[in-house]
Amino acid sequence: MTDITNAPAGPRKATSTELVAASLKRRRRKQMRLQWIGLGAISIAFLMLFILVASLVSTGWQAFTQTHLTLEVYVDPEEIPEERLPRGGFDDALAASLGQMLPGVDMSDRATARAVEGILSNGAQFELRDRVVSDPSLIGQSVTMTVPVSDPYDQLNKGLIERATPEVNRRVKDNEIAWFDTLAENGAISKPFNFGLFANADSRFPELAGLKGALVGSFWALLTCFVISFPLGIGAAIYLEEFAPKNKLSDFIEVNINNLAAVPSVVFGLLALAVFIGWFGLPRSAPFVGGLTLALMTMPTIIIATRAALKAVPPSIREAALGLGASKQQVVFQHVLPLAMPGILTGTIIGLAQALGETAPLLLIGMNAFITSAASSPFDSSTALPTQIFIWADSPERGFVSRTSAAILVLLGFLVMMNAVAIYLRQKFERKW
Amino acid sequence: MNDMRKIERDANMTDTKITARGVNVYYGDTHAIKDVNIEITDKTVTAFIGPSGCGKSTFLRCLNRMNDTIDICRVTGEIRIDDQDINHKSVDPVQLRAQVGMVFQKPNPFPKSIYDNIAYGPRIHGLAKSKVELDEIVEKSLRRGAIWDEVKDRLDEPGTGLSGGQQQRLCIARAIATEPEVLLMDEPCSALDPIATAQVEELIDELHRDYSVVIVTHSMQQAARVSQKTAFFHLGNLVEFNDTSEIFTNPTDTRTESYITGRIG
Structure with a gap:
C-alpha cells in the first residue's frame, strides 16, 4: 500500500543484480539439462557395450571347453598290420574299444556300430593313426587316449541339447543318451579347457575347428601391413608436413589423403583384387595380399595421425x-620426430587395430577360403580372424554357434590388448615441456 | 685474431660488426620492415626498442636468416656481417646460425638432459673431437651462462625441469656453446620474474666483452640498464639509433620522445 504513495510513475526498474539472479536460474537449469543428457548418453553407450559383451560371453564361454572321452584302444595287428601303415582299420579299433565300454550293445549290427562310432569325433581315428605311425611298436598293445567327442555329444554334455525335448526333435536319440550316460558313469567323460580352439586350424567338424589358421593369417597380414604402411605413412607425413611447399598441389594431396581414409573398405578389396591379384598375379587368399590391402587402408590413418603429431x-x-x-x-629427425613419436605410435596402433578387424577387403581377395592348415609363410592360403568369424557364422553345425562367439571374443581381446599397448606407449614416451 | 687487437677493439668500440643497407621485409602483402639502415658495433649491447608489432623482432630475425623458415616472408636489401653478405647464395643459413646465435622469448630447452642441451650445438657442428673436449665445452658454456653452480650436480636431469630463469640461462649457455660471434636475444626476459631478469641482465653485461649482443626488449628500463646503443623502431621504420644515454636523455625525433615518455606504445 505504501508503495503506491511512494512510487514514481511507471513500474520500478529491476537492478542488474536482480536480472543476473533471474537469468542465473535459467542458466543453471540449462546446465543441469545438458549434464543429464550427457550422463544419459554415456549410460546408453555402456548398456549397449554391456549387452554386446554379455551376449557374446553367454554363448561363447561354452566353446572354451570341449568334452573329451578317455578310452583304451587295443591296436589289433590283424586290423592294423605294420606293413600297411599309414593305412589300417583305425576306426574299427576305436569302435571295438567303445563296444567294450558299452556292455549290452550289439556291435555286430552295422547300424548300431556306426552310431556308437559317432560318439567320437571324426578326428579320433587320425589321432590314433598318427600315434601308431610315429611309434609302430604300439601295434599289438593297448593305447590310452583322450579324444574329443563329436559335436552332438559335446552339446549334450554342455546342456545345449535338452534331454526333455521329444526324441524326434533331438539330434541325440534316447539310446545314444543312455550310451553317453554309461560312459559318463564310468568316468570316461571329461570337459577340459579347449586348447584345440587355439592349436587347431579350421575343420568341418566343430569339435576339431580352431583359430590357429586365422591367428597365423592375421599375424602375417598385420605384419605385412605394418612393414609397408608404417615407414611409407611416416615418410609421406614428414614430407607433407615439414618439407613440401604449401601450394595448390599439396592442398590437393592433403584433401585426397583425408578422403582416402573415408573410402569404404570394400573398395580397397576390389582394387586389390584387380591390381595385386589380377595384374601382378600375386596368390589368392594369401595374407601377404591381405596385408597389402590393409596397408592401403591404414596408410591414410597413419599419415593423418603423424601429421597431427608433428603439428603438435x-x-x-x-x-x-x-x-x-x-x-x-636434423631438426626433424633429432627433435620433432622423437617428440611426435607417442602420437605416431598411438595412431599407428589404432590403425592396425582397425586393420585387424577389417573383413570386407579380405573377403574379396579370397581370405574366406576353407583352409585346414595354418599358413607357414605370408604367401600360403589362409584365413584371418574376422573372415574366420564370417565363415563360422555361416556354418550350419550347432557347435559353430558358440565357436563364432568365442572367436569374436578372441578378436575383441586382441583389439583391447592393442589399445592397451597404445595407451602404454603414449604414457611411456610422452615428454613434458 | 690476437689479443692485442682484441684489447684495442674493446677500448674504442668502433669496429662495425653488422651493416644493414636498405633492408625491407614483407610478410605476404604486409610491408613489415621499411628501408632500415643500421650499423651494429662489435662487442657492445645494442637494444631494439619500440611498441608491439613495430618490426624489431622481425629485423632481429633477419640477422640470422630465421625468416627463411617462414614461407611467406621475403627479405630484400643487404646485410653484411664482417663484410660477408649473409643473404648471398654462397652463404649457408646453417653455417650463419652457428656464427650468429639466438636466444628466444620463451625459454625453450630441448626435452633432453642439461648436458645434452649444451652439447647439441657442438655435436652437430663437430666442434669437439673427444668426450673430454665436449665435457670441457659444456662446463665452460654453463659457467659463462652463469648457471654452472646451480646445475653441475645434475647434468643428467632434464633441462625442462629447471625454473624459468634457469631455463633461460641454460638457453643462453646453449647458444654460446657453439662459439658464435653475434648473440641475438628476442625479449629474453619477458617470461621471467624480476629476480631471474636481474640475473639474465647481469649475464648479458658479462657477455658483451666477447660478443656483439643484439637484444629486443619491451622494457625501456632494461634497454637503459644493459645496452650501450639503442635503436627505436616504429611501424617498421628505424626512427632513431644512437648511444643509449642519448636516446633516453636527448632524443632527436618526436616519436622517440613520445615513446620513452609513455605517450605512444
Whole structure:
C-alpha cells in the first residue's frame, strides 16, 4: 500500500543484480539439462557395450571347453598290420574299444556300430593313426587316449541339447543318451579347457575347428601391413608436413589423403583384387595380399595421425634447434620426430587395430577360403580372424554357434590388448615441456 | 685474431660488426620492415626498442636468416656481417646460425638432459673431437651462462625441469656453446620474474666483452640498464639509433620522445 504513495510513475526498474539472479536460474537449469543428457548418453553407450559383451560371453564361454572321452584302444595287428601303415582299420579299433565300454550293445549290427562310432569325433581315428605311425611298436598293445567327442555329444554334455525335448526333435536319440550316460558313469567323460580352439586350424567338424589358421593369417597380414604402411605413412607425413611447399598441389594431396581414409573398405578389396591379384598375379587368399590391402587402408590413418603429431610439437623446439644451426633434416629427425613419436605410435596402433578387424577387403581377395592348415609363410592360403568369424557364422553345425562367439571374443581381446599397448606407449614416451 | 687487437677493439668500440643497407621485409602483402639502415658495433649491447608489432623482432630475425623458415616472408636489401653478405647464395643459413646465435622469448630447452642441451650445438657442428673436449665445452658454456653452480650436480636431469630463469640461462649457455660471434636475444626476459631478469641482465653485461649482443626488449628500463646503443623502431621504420644515454636523455625525433615518455606504445 505504501508503495503506491511512494512510487514514481511507471513500474520500478529491476537492478542488474536482480536480472543476473533471474537469468542465473535459467542458466543453471540449462546446465543441469545438458549434464543429464550427457550422463544419459554415456549410460546408453555402456548398456549397449554391456549387452554386446554379455551376449557374446553367454554363448561363447561354452566353446572354451570341449568334452573329451578317455578310452583304451587295443591296436589289433590283424586290423592294423605294420606293413600297411599309414593305412589300417583305425576306426574299427576305436569302435571295438567303445563296444567294450558299452556292455549290452550289439556291435555286430552295422547300424548300431556306426552310431556308437559317432560318439567320437571324426578326428579320433587320425589321432590314433598318427600315434601308431610315429611309434609302430604300439601295434599289438593297448593305447590310452583322450579324444574329443563329436559335436552332438559335446552339446549334450554342455546342456545345449535338452534331454526333455521329444526324441524326434533331438539330434541325440534316447539310446545314444543312455550310451553317453554309461560312459559318463564310468568316468570316461571329461570337459577340459579347449586348447584345440587355439592349436587347431579350421575343420568341418566343430569339435576339431580352431583359430590357429586365422591367428597365423592375421599375424602375417598385420605384419605385412605394418612393414609397408608404417615407414611409407611416416615418410609421406614428414614430407607433407615439414618439407613440401604449401601450394595448390599439396592442398590437393592433403584433401585426397583425408578422403582416402573415408573410402569404404570394400573398395580397397576390389582394387586389390584387380591390381595385386589380377595384374601382378600375386596368390589368392594369401595374407601377404591381405596385408597389402590393409596397408592401403591404414596408410591414410597413419599419415593423418603423424601429421597431427608433428603439428603438435611446439614451434619453440624447432626454432631452438634451427637457431643453433641445425639443418632442417636434423631438426626433424633429432627433435620433432622423437617428440611426435607417442602420437605416431598411438595412431599407428589404432590403425592396425582397425586393420585387424577389417573383413570386407579380405573377403574379396579370397581370405574366406576353407583352409585346414595354418599358413607357414605370408604367401600360403589362409584365413584371418574376422573372415574366420564370417565363415563360422555361416556354418550350419550347432557347435559353430558358440565357436563364432568365442572367436569374436578372441578378436575383441586382441583389439583391447592393442589399445592397451597404445595407451602404454603414449604414457611411456610422452615428454613434458 | 690476437689479443692485442682484441684489447684495442674493446677500448674504442668502433669496429662495425653488422651493416644493414636498405633492408625491407614483407610478410605476404604486409610491408613489415621499411628501408632500415643500421650499423651494429662489435662487442657492445645494442637494444631494439619500440611498441608491439613495430618490426624489431622481425629485423632481429633477419640477422640470422630465421625468416627463411617462414614461407611467406621475403627479405630484400643487404646485410653484411664482417663484410660477408649473409643473404648471398654462397652463404649457408646453417653455417650463419652457428656464427650468429639466438636466444628466444620463451625459454625453450630441448626435452633432453642439461648436458645434452649444451652439447647439441657442438655435436652437430663437430666442434669437439673427444668426450673430454665436449665435457670441457659444456662446463665452460654453463659457467659463462652463469648457471654452472646451480646445475653441475645434475647434468643428467632434464633441462625442462629447471625454473624459468634457469631455463633461460641454460638457453643462453646453449647458444654460446657453439662459439658464435653475434648473440641475438628476442625479449629474453619477458617470461621471467624480476629476480631471474636481474640475473639474465647481469649475464648479458658479462657477455658483451666477447660478443656483439643484439637484444629486443619491451622494457625501456632494461634497454637503459644493459645496452650501450639503442635503436627505436616504429611501424617498421628505424626512427632513431644512437648511444643509449642519448636516446633516453636527448632524443632527436618526436616519436622517440613520445615513446620513452609513455605517450605512444
